[in-house]
Amino acid sequence: MRKLLALLSTLALAVLGSALGQEPIKIGVVISETGPAAALGIPQKNTVVLWERVINDAGGISGHPVEFVVYDDATSPDQAVQAARRLVEQDQVVALIGATAIPPTLSLQQVAAEAGVPLLAIAPVVEHNDWSFQITRATIDMLHAVAEHIAQQGHQRLGYIGYDDALGDDFINGLRAFEDEYGFEVVTDERFARTDTSVAGQVLRVLSAQPDAVFIGASGTVATIPHRTLVERGFAGDIYHTHAVLNPGFLQLGEEYIEGAVVPSDPIVVIDQIGEGFPGLDVGREYKELYEAEYGAGTVSTQGAYAVDAVKVLEAAIAAALENASPADLGALRTAIRDEILAIDGLPGVTGTLSFGPDKRVGVDFSTVVLVEVRDNDWRFLRDFTE
């Protein structure tokens, strides 16, 4: 009896739905609202919520309203998998965006491949399968920018101090890849735990190797600790950070100690300071205006920019896919969307110009990285690499 009722009501809705042409397109979003990556995930969620309204106010995608179904993965791969399966099977999404941190994203890639759903990764994973694409700029591009600055300044000995986990490994391995080309050498490999309160011993060891510059492979407010210790011990050379320090907490906790720090970044952080002619300037300005009008001045971030770029890519891909496939055949639509993403070339995004292809799974490249430095406790545009 229940089944009959369900069937009848579904039929009725389908008839009604098709009659009104209002069938919503659902996009699944898995991000970290809680857990260690919460600080990064919350701007992503905010962006998705905001952009859903922006798209629907403009008429949706080819007349279909879009609905973002957002689940929290609590920065756990297990929960990410559960969320993704639910999105794919119960919520019947046409595509996935996620996750904030790398381990959950790796799990999402597997689910996406199994279910045949395109995934736009907003964490810098390195490998991709047939169904996953990357919106986040690759870490190696950020380190490339740092290597350019090192060579420009003529530094030859680079000290390294970073996290004692895979992230810390990633940074030092990436730096070492540029040693030969840019003529410097990584002379120390000191590590500390994210929860450490003092890095005195490690900093002493770094300084005893007499480096010309130091790279701190950490993130957020934690990165202020080794920086402060280095400055207090009298280090006067360049101090580089990773792009994971681009948040207000870092500036606030660093106070006057972090003056002059050089950080590779996406353009959104200093979008008001970049000169005309930089690719995607108006798209970036539009995003910043809308985001800050909704969530407050100075709240725009690179993580939110990745989320909005993922949405823009899907917007374009879904619009193109709907010309050949229909939401009634979910499997065919998902495949069509995946194929349309592969065909995207030169789409203006906030992070840069997005292009994909069978061999190019990362949307943006090195050309839109910028270097920023800390001046008067704020971010100042240093240089770009567009030439």
Added chain:
Amino acid sequence: MDQTVFLFLLSDGVISGAIYALIAVSLVLTFNVTRVIAVFVGELAVFAPLTYAVLLTGKVPGTVWLSAAMLVLWAGLERERPRTALPLLGAAGATVGLAYLTASATSPWLLWPAAVLLVLPIGAAAYRVFYQPKLSETVLFLLIQAVGIHFVLQGLGLVFFGPEQLRPPPLLRGTITLLGVPVARQALLVLLFAFLVLALLGWLFNFTVIGKALRASAMNRRGAMLMGIDPFRAGMTAFLLTSLVAGVAGMLVAPITNVAYYSGFSLGIKGFVVAILAGFASYPLVIAGALFMALVESFSAFYASAYREVLVFALILPVLFWRSVATLDLGGDE
């Protein structure tokens, strides 16, 4: 390794040692009187400076509401005894009132003690609400309960304060140079406080009636009860002392090290290691153990920074082995 580096690592170790000693002393004190291994002492230590940092921005943090809520819960449990319940309700109101009063003030002289006081009820109420009905359970039971409280408090810490670190301003700014090594004045304050607390506790336990009562409760609870010492009041005194020491220790150390919602855990666990090194019994051993562990941590950060945590926690192994082979008779009914 030259002399400056050695002295620098030594000074770093001594200061860390003072902090670990304070936490470990709180743990040993609570354990001796109530048999509770209060692993949530770390959260009690960092809630105060986190609250302080938020009050400085003019906002009232969630810890105030937690304190008030726990006081109300306590009052609810005492509803048969209005002489106890009503003052507790008054205290809950006073907590919220004090928070709003000091949030708009800017003087650190007011905010500093206020931050410590606002967080104090959490420890005291936790004892009454969670432990008083279970005073005669096994040590393991009480420990697991403490672990549960730790998880709850840490989770609430994330909700109240967010994921990033905060740094309250120090009481004393600047550094002085001792034997060629720059030492932060705030760090010297930590050392001074550690020394004071240990001296005070030594005097309390050996020369005052309260101290004797606490020791009696620790050694033989039934015997103490027969002598007219109320085990609950002894336990409450111990918990209050612990919360106070931990809170002030946290307030003093936060300007040097930054604090976040997760900082309490590493403080608590390192204090726990030191307490194990001291066999959860002797206070002088706590001081020695804390210094030893902090120096191991400091020097291994220089020589083998990737293995620092491994070396520090591996210190427990020989101690546990030795203790299991040669037990110490503490007396008592366990």
